[in-house]
Amino acid sequence: MGVRGGARLYAAVAVRGFRRYATYRVATLAGVFTNTVFGFVVAYTYTALWSVRPRLGGYDLPQAVTFVWLGQGLLMATALLGGGNESELVERIRSGDVAIDLCRPANLQLWWLATDLGRAAFHLVGRGVLPMAAASLVFRLAWPSGVAAWGCFLVSVALGVVVSFAIRYLVALTSFWLLDGAGVLLMAALLATFFSGMVLPLTVFPGWLGTLARALPWSAQLQVPADVFLGRHRGTGVLWALAFQAGWAVVLLGAGQLVQSVATRKVVVQGG
Amino acid sequence: MDALIQLDGVRKEFEVRRRAGLLRRERRTVRAVDGLSFEVARGEMVGYIGPNGAGKSTTIKMLTGILVPSGGRLSVAGVDPSRERTRLARRIGVVFGQRTTLWWDLPLRDSYELVRRIYRIARDRYTANLEACVELLDLAELLDVPVRQLSLGQRMRADIAAALLHDPEVLYLDEPTIGLDVVSKAKVREFLRQVNTERATTVLLTTHDLTDIEQLCRRVMVIDHGRLVYDGGLDGLHAVGESERTLVVDFERELPPVNIDGARAVRTEGPRQWLAFPAAASAAPLVAELAARYPLVDLSIREPAIEDVIARMYGGRDEASRLPG
Amino acid sequence: MADAGRLAGFERRGRTAVAIDGLRAYLLIAGMWIRSTMVYRTSFVLMAVGNFAMTALDFAAVAIIFGHTRVLGGFTLTETAFLYGSSGVALGLADLVVGNLDQLGRRVRDGTMDTLLVRPVPVYAQATADRFALRRLGRLTQAAVVLGWSMTRIDVAWTAVDVLLVPVMLVSGAAIFAAVYTIGAAFQFWANDAAEVQNSFTYGGNALTQYPPTVFAKDLVRGATFVVPLAFVNWMPALHILGRGNPLRLPGWVDFCSPLVALATCALAGFAWRTGLRSYRSTGS
Known part of the structure; x- marks a missing residue:
């Protein structure tokens, strides 16, 4: 299979991932409603905080409020609380069905990455656009200026999704050794929520905690895309931000490949 | 003989909504069961067969009181099932094919103990029933094994036993032999025969396996498009269908x-x-x-598969108009 | 007349008997789930700790906010912690007891709802006890710790009424959240993949009431008072204890209305549940 054939295969897998989530219309609407409710609640608390501490964390009030809504809009796309396809992978590993996946003429990790990208594309549109639109009716938001800025933001989101996937994939692979998938997934969601900027922007975190949080891969899932959206990086700063995400993506995907090869050897030896 | 189950012109209609265009939805009323009348006497073992979507499970759901009929009269053991569902529940046993009611991670015995307490079965009756089931269904070695470790056949036997611990007057079985190996099938059939003859439990059995019917039931009812199209012996069914x-x-x-x-x-x-x-x-x-x-x-x-038999009986009516479920 | 009276009496006794039957079944089934989870002890510990940590990080955010400001919406950290803890305990209790109702849509979809309907005990008891999870104690514990801490620190001259108001607030709050879970579950009889909507009112309601009402727009507070009465979970009684004015300038007796509101929402939830179940039984889907 040539490179082009491979690309076509993964593209088809991604499209299937998109379509699969697109069928849950009621669930999507229900989710949009929930994102919007949470967005309102958190936006008001940020408003209260920023009205006593203007320019906290380097954001003005509209930027801080926009940060909240970006969090709600990207929550599903970058699967901060889980809800990607990782629990399905865990289930397949536990049931042994993963042996079937290993027989496919595709790399297991890239196969799952493709379905997750399809899923994320759907969630970005289906769960991201409507809450932002609702917010723009009530709050003053800070929008990117120009096509280039929007483009950078989309690239940053895509990289954020890849980093998010790479982490969740590593977590899911632990089920080859651990009996308990759910507990580990919960812990992973926990770290992702706190260290992505979902509960508070990482620039507001105090001292060393803030420095550490901004260097960890989870910041690539919300903090970095949000900063790109809000135009916080000047000139080549944007490229550095994207490079930071890409770097983590490569490192984590590589780690995933490594663990995967150990894990599949285990499957082959034990016969599932 | 007194009739334990009586149906008189029972109907069940569903409203099916279908997307027609982006926002418009079409409403359509579908009759899943369309004027069903039959009686089953106490102690009978009856096969209830029909193609997928013919109205079998809808009938069973009405007989157990899960679904409320849209029309007609229905009584089981002198009770209107949908009105007195909870009271009737003590007097019927249900085995839903592949949906186990056993506790996956606990030893089989614990599931039975829960049944005893939920159904408030007297201790001596429970012990006697459990002993009988364990012996006839060969469960002795499985009682202390977590259910997740049982094979499909073992689990089905265990499920059937769970449905009989409270001495139900009627037992509804939905595909009790589906997916089982030959030995397990034989065991299940033998057990059902004994339950039927020795305890006089009335059994209504839906299945896709004609052998189940051949070996167990003297009477077969065939339902198609929500109507009863045959009611009689199995030989008659073969002759009628010239299968x-x-x-x-x-x-x-x-x-x-x-x-x-x-x-x-x-x-x-x-x-x-x-x-x-x-x-x-x-x-x-x-x-x-x-x-x-x-x-x-x-x-x-x-x-001959049941589908073939029925298709031959009715010259292959349109398959597409059938309801799922 | 006498007949009617006797019938009504019979009906009442019948209801009590059903309630006792339901409670007994709930305890039996919940006990089975506890024993099931104990088969995977490590997993249970991980999940319980995870639940605790998840909400603890939530409170870390509150702490970070108060690292940047002394007051938020005019409330100090300890006062906010009192709101946070009381809302968290109320939700934690409801979540522990009936939180698994959000699985109802799944049961409707995969058809296992039917297996609950053929047992001789109330469906509500079975549906709430389904997959009962002690790990939810993690959330409850965390909220209780914050509440306990805040009560030793807040600047309140505790009167007997205040002291009595705390348990009343927690129980009423839990009942209101339980009613919300139930109404959400009833809704899933029709829209079986809309489980997330109820998160808006349970977890969302929790996110709302853990901050002072002064933080939010008046319309949002009005909505949370008169439409979905989440304000009665903790705001109304807690503001009384903290000696703060009512955010909507409602009369003082409103502060004590939580139990009544809880009763009303539970009655509504009961009605919604019965309607949902009846609809399921007439449509089968």
Whole structure:
């Protein structure tokens, strides 16, 4: 299979991932409603905080409020609380069905990455656009200026999704050794929520905690895309931000490949 | 004989909504069960068959009180099931094919203990029933095993036992032998026969396996498109449907379609041929004649599937208009 | 007349008997789930700790906010912690007891709802006890710790009424959240993949009431008072204890209305549940 054939295969897998989530219309609407409710609640608390501490964390009030809504809009796309396809992978590993996946003429990790990208594309549109639109009716938001800025933001989101996937994939692979998938997934969601900027922007975190949080891969899932959206990086700063995400993506995907090869050897030896 | 189950013109209609365009939805009323009337006497064991979507499970759901009928009269053990569902629940046992009610991670015994307390079964009655089930269904070695470790056949036997601990007057079984190996199937059938004859438990059995019916039920009801299309003995069903069994024969080499009395070749594929013969006829003389005249390698007999039987009875009505479920 | 009276009496006794039957079944089934989870002890510990940590990080955010400001919406950290803890305990209790109702849509979809309907005990008891999870104690514990801490620190001259108001607030709050879970579950009889909507009112309601009402727009507070009465989970009684004015300038007796509101929402939830179940039984889907 040539490179082009491979690309076509993964593209088809991604499209299937998109379509699969697109069928849950009621669930999507229900989710949009929930994102919007949470967005309102958190936006008001940020408003209260920023009205006593203007320019906290380097954001003005509209930027801080926009940060909240970006969090709600990207929550599903970058699967901060889980809800990607990782629990399905865990289930397949536990049931042994993963042996079937290993027989496919595709790399297991890239196969799952493709379905997750399809899923994320759907969630970005289906769960991201409507809450932002609702917010723009009530709050003053800070929008990117120009096509280039929007483009950078989309690239940053895509990289954020890849980093998010790479982490969740590593977590899911632990089920080859651990009996308990759910507990580990919960812990992973926990770290992702706190260290992505979902509960508070990482620039507001105090001292060393803030420095550490901004260097960890989870910041690539919300903090970095949000900063790109809000135009916080000047000139080549944007490229550095994207490079930071890409770097983590490569490192984590590589780690995933490594663990995967150990894990599949285990499957082959034990016969599932 | 007094009738334990009575249905008189029972109907069940569903409103099906379908997307028609982006926002518009079409509403359509579908009759899943359409004027069903029958009686089942106490102690009878009846096969209830029909194609998928014919209205079988809808009927069972109405008989157990899960669904409220849209019209007609329905009584089980003198009670209107949908009105007194909880009271009736103590007097019926239900086994839903592949949906186990057992506790996955706990020893089988614990599931039974819960049944005892939920149904408030007296201790001595419980012990006696459990002992009987354990013996007849061969569960003794499984009682302390977590349910997740049981095989499909073992689990089905365990599920059937769970449905009988409270001495139900009626037992509804939905596909009790689906997916089971031959030995498990035989065990389940033997047990059901004993429950029916020794305890006089009334049994209503839906299945896709005609052998279940052949070996267990003297009476069969066939439902199609929500109506009862046949009610009588199994022999009658075969005769009415003029159904055929198929003899699949592997010859040593490719042959022209064989010509033999009492059977006709319906399909050839290389050295393999499919010969149809009346279901009522014996296969033995056919096989003997074939063996005498042709070089045989292997042969097997395919029983008529219920779908085939019913399709033949009604000349293959439109399949598309059937409801799922 | 006498007949009617006797019938009504019979009906009442019948209801009590059903309630006792339901409670007994709930305890039996919940007990089975506890024993099931104990088969995977490590997993249970991980999940319980995870639940605790998840909400603890939530409170870390509150702490970070108060690292940047002394007051938020006019409330100090300890006062906010009192709101946070009381809302968290109320939700934690409801979540522990009936939180698994959000699985109802799944049961409707995969058809296992039917297996609950053929047992001789109330469906509500079975549906709430389904997959009962002690790990939810993690959330409850965390909220209780914050509440306990805040009560030793807040600047309140505790009167007997205040002291009595705390348990009343927690129980009423839990009942209001339980009613919300139930109404959400009833809704899933029709829209069986809309489980997330109820998160808006349970977890969302929790996110709302853990901050002072002064933080939010008046319309949002009005909505949370008169439409979905989440304000009665903790705001109304807690503001009384903290000696703060009512955010909507409602009369003082409103501060004590939580139990009544809880009763009303539970009655509504009961009605919604019965309607949902009836609809399921007439449509089968």
